[in-house]
Amino acid sequence: MLDEFTHVPRVAYFSMEIALRNEIHTYAGGLGILAGDTVRSAVDLKLPMVAVSLVSRAGYFHQQIDNQGRQVEQAAFWEIQHWAHALDAKIAVPIDGRTVWVGAWLYVIEGHMGGRQPVLLLDTDLDENQPGDREITHYLYGGDETYRLKQEIVLGIGGVRLLQALGFTVRHYHMNEGHSALLGLELLRRYAYPAEDVRQGESPYDVPRVRDLCSFTTHTPIEAGHDRFPYDLVRRVLDNGFDIETIKRLAGEDSLNMTRLALNLSEYVNGVAKKHAEVSNAMFPGYLVHAITNGVHPFTWATEGFRQLYDHYLPGWCHEPQLLMRADCCIPETAIWEAHVQAKQHLIEKVQALTGVSLQPDIPILGFARRMTAYKRPDLLFSDLERLQEIARSHPFQIVLAGKAHPRDEHGKQLIEQLHAHARTLSGTVPVVYLPDYDMALAQLLTSGVDVWLNTPLPPLEASGTSGMKAAFNGVPNLSVLDGWWIEGCIEGVTGWAIGNLAGMPNDNARLLYDKLEQVLLPLYFNEDRSGWIKVMKGAISKNASYFNSHRMMLRYATEAYSR
Ligand SMILES: *Cc1c(COP(=O)(O)O)cnc(C)c1O
Numbered sequence: 001m002l003d004e005f006t007h008v009p010r011v012a013y014f015s016m017e018i019a020l021r022n023e024i025h026t027y028a029g030g031l032g033i034l035a036g037d038t039v040r041s042a043v044d045l046k047l048p049m050v051a052v053s054l055v056s057r058a059g060y061f062h063q064q065i066d067n068q069g070r071q072v073e074q075a076a077f078w079e080i081q082h083w084a085h086a087l088d089a090k091i092a093v094p095i096d097g098r099t100v101w102v103g104a105w106l107y108v109i110e111g112h113m114g115g116r117q118p119v120l121l122l123d124t125d126l127d128e129n130q131p132g133d134r135e136i137t138h139y140l141y142g143g144d145e146t147y148r149l150k151q152e153i154v155l156g157i158g159g160v161r162l163l164q165a166l167g168f169t170v171r172h173y174h175m176n177e178g179h180s181a182l183l184g185l186e187l188l189r190r191y192a193y194p195a196e197d198v199r200q201g202e203s204p205y206d207v208p209r210v211r212d213l214c215s216f217t218t219h220t221p222i223e224a225g226h227d228r229f230p231y232d233l234v235r236r237v238l239d240n241g242f243d244i245e246t247i248k249r250l251a252g253e254d255s256l257n258m259t260r261l262a263l264n265l266s267e268y269v270n271g272v273a274k275k276h277a278e279v280s281n282a283m284f285p286g287y288l289v290h291a292i293t294n295g296v297h298p299f300t301w302a303t304e305g306f307r308q309l310y311d312h313y314l315p316g317w318c319h320e321p322q323l324l325m326r327a328d329c330c331i332p333e334t335a336i337w338e339a340h341v342q343a344k345q346h347l348i349e350k351v352q353a354l355t356g357v358s359l360q361p362d363i364p365i366l367g368f369a370r371r372m373t374a375y376k377r378p379d380l381l382f383s384d385l386e387r388l389q390e391i392a393r394s395h396p397f398q399i400v401l402a403g404k405a406h407p408r409d410e411h412g413k414q415l416i417e418q419l420h421a422h423a424r425t426l427s428g429t430v431p432v433v434y435l436p437d438y439d440m441a442l443a444q445l446l447t448s449g450v451d452v453w454l455n456t457p458l459p460p461l462e463a464s465g466t467s468g469m470k471a472a473f474n475g476v477p478n479l480s481v482l483d484g485w486w487i488e489g490c491i492e493g494v495t496g497w498a499i500g501n502l503a504g505m506p507n508d509n510a511r512l513l514y515d516k517l518e519q520v521l522l523p524l525y526f527n528e529d530r531s532g533w534i535k536v537m538k539g540a541i542s543k544n545a546s547y548f549n550s551h552r553m554m555l556r557y558a559t560e561a562y563s564r
Pocket of ligand 1: 031033370371438440443464466
């Protein structure tokens with residue numbers, strides 16, 4: 001079954017989560033979407049890869065919202081055998097003093113242009129394992145730190161062993177975030193000098209060789225995004241024949257810091273936007289963090305109407321999204337507007353079905369959907385409800401929101417409740433709907449169906465952000481704080497609009513957001529001559545979608561990270 005993939009050397013791409021399709025619950029949010037888009041671009045570009053992730057049988061979670069506006073979480077089991085094939089191979093990893101067997105499922109990504117790439121989903125739910133160990137690969141980002149460490153042993157160490165057992169030749173390892181950094185320890189062990197060649201007091205480990213094989217992408221400046229495990233836990237759970245002193249030299253004296261381990265074992269390290277690389281270089285003095293700005297997968301994120309439009313006017317765009325730079329001159333305004341009206345109609349129907357609320361097709365919709373957490377400031381738009389209502393009285397608008405909060409992010413969950421309270425307060429002047437259970441399918445509907453994509457993170461905490469890029473593929477302009485990718489993507493009034501400037505104070509952001517909405521966006525939208533608005537839609541496609549796509553991103557990984 002694997003012969004088709006094992007005969008050529010591949011880049012092994014390790015990620016704790018990966019968004020393969022909506023029915024497969026192996027992702028939580030942006031990191032997983034990026035992993036999926038990465039491999040989808042490798043498929044289209046015929047760049048040999050093998051992705052390694054966890055099977056996450058119970059998914060992340062399904063979100064419901066109760067009538068108080070509170071998030072209710074439910075396990076999100078999925079039909080593995082329907083989508084993936086069980087592979088015969090199993091390997092053993094020592095965890096907690098026991099032998100834990102790890103098997104895998106094969107999912108094949110098939111591109112619409114003929115490419116195919118394998119994804120291995122690691123699974124410990126095997127008869128050989130005792131009940132607790134069978135659940136190690138069940139809950140994505142679930143459990144406590146012991147559970148997380150076990151998952152990361154399965155991913156990093158189990159993943160490397162399984163690739164070998166299945167007959168893959170790996171020419172390079174890419175760690176998508178630090179969760180998989182234990183793979184570096186496994187490679188050190190594999191390529192260690194034989195004991196008889198090692199002089200007394202010298203290390204048997206060939207660190208330069210392993211570094212040459214590995215690349216690492218760091219994804220966030222937020223401290224909680226960097227896993228650290230206390231060494232007493234590590235001693236107990238991670239019993240892989242390594243002495244703790246060796247691990248401490250590579251992963252930090254105080255605790256096992258997965259980011260530090262990945263930094264020390266990767267020759268190529270990068271952040272996910274130019275600004276994020278700068279911030280990361282300041283966070284990790286002594287390391288060189290390059291910048292490869294994220295992108296999204298063209299075919300996946302352009303909605304049907306826009307795909308048809310691009311196919312007709314810019315054939316080949318799926319393979320070479322640079323062609324979209326001609327969208328401003330080569331696609332008629334009416335065709336852009338019609339494709340947008342169609343996408344907006346699909347969203348309006350979905351909103352009606354999910355909430356019973358009828359949004360108006362001729363009134364602009366502002367969209368905000370992403371993980372609900374403090375630094376993303378989903379409440380910024382609602383900081384002054386009086387002002388918001390006053391703006392709506394001269395130029396009406398509607399708001400669509402969505403997003404899950406991590407089950408242990410209490411503040412994130414409070415934000416969801418507050419947003420519901422604001423929606424009640426505004427009812428009558430500004431329709432506000434909150435769509436539950438934000439996922440890949442809703443993201444496709446939202447980023448294509450709204451008129452403006454709003455983003456209000458607290459700088460510099462949004463490493464890149466990718467949902468705004470999805471919007472650009474559908475001609476939806478961004479209105480965003482200058483952070484992450486938008487610092488590179490924003491040309492004021494041409495591709496969208498900035499909230500504030502680079503030197504400004506984040507405290508001013510709410511006022512500047514209202515000013516821009518009132519004085520610039522809404523008057524332009526309601527102008528009798530719609531061509532001014534459509535020009536910005538075209539700017540988003542021609543200047544943003546043509547660049548912020550995962551094909552460009554992958555070509556850079558291939559030339560700068562993978563081929564050393
Ligand atoms: C794209 C996407 C994200 C990431 O959105 P950001 O704007 O980068 O935070 C999160 N969740 C889902 C379901 C997505 O499709």
